[in-house]
Amino acid sequence: MSSSMGRLEGVTAAVVTVSDSCACGEREDVSGPAVAQLLQQLHFSVTAREVVPDDSSKIQDLLIRLARDVRLVVTTGGTGIAARDVTPEATVAVCDRLLDGVAERMRSEGSKKTPFAALSRGVCGARGSALILNLPGSPAGAADSLAAVVELIPHAIELLSGKTEH
Numbered sequence: 001m002s003s004s005m006g007r008l009e010g011v012t013a014a015v016v017t018v019s020d021s022c023a024c025g026e027r028e029d030v031s032g033p034a035v036a037q038l039l040q041q042l043h044f045s046v047t048a049r050e051v052v053p054d055d056s057s058k059i060q061d062l063l064i065r066l067a068r069d070v071r072l073v074v075t076t077g078g079t080g081i082a083a084r085d086v087t088p089e090a091t092v093a094v095c096d097r098l099l100d101g102v103a104e105r106m107r108s109e110g111s112k113k114t115p116f117a118a119l120s121r122g123v124c125g126a127r128g129s130a131l132i133l134n135l136p137g138s139p140a141g142a143a144d145s146l147a148a149v150v151e152l153i154p155h156a157i158e159l160l161s162g163k164t165e166h
Contacts, residue, residue: 016063044072073130079120103123
């Protein structure tokens with residue numbers, strides 16, 4: 001894993017917390033700051049942090065905007081099975097391609113810690129040259145999911161940049 005970490009140096013990232021209660025100020029956002037801190041520890045340059053309600057069109061608009069500006073957009077929240085959990089659908093709607101294996105890996109690794117990981121519907125995809133990754137809403141689940149796939153990110157971003165010679 002450490003060989004890929006150097007390739008993350010300065011890669012721009014944005015963190016989006018998807019939560020009705022955080023967006024309206026009823027609850028403090030703890031997952032977004034935890035994910036941003038982890039990304040910074042991994043040498044990403046976190047250039048944006050946003051909070052958006054569980055509203056598909058607002059999530060889509062934000063993902064589209066952020067994908068123009070950064071190479072990695074990480075969402076936290078809205079990946080469960082409750083009626084308001086629409087992050088995966090919003091992400092699918094804006095992605096050019098889906099990376100099913102990345103989401104499968106997050107769930108597989110998460111299942112080693114909790115059976116509830118199987119209930120996460122988070123997806124991963126590409127929009128233009130940006131990677132979009134859905135993480136669960138809990139700080140621990142988000143951190144574990146990101147850790148499960150972080151070694152894949154440098155190569156994915158290189159491929160999205162057109163560096164396809166192996």
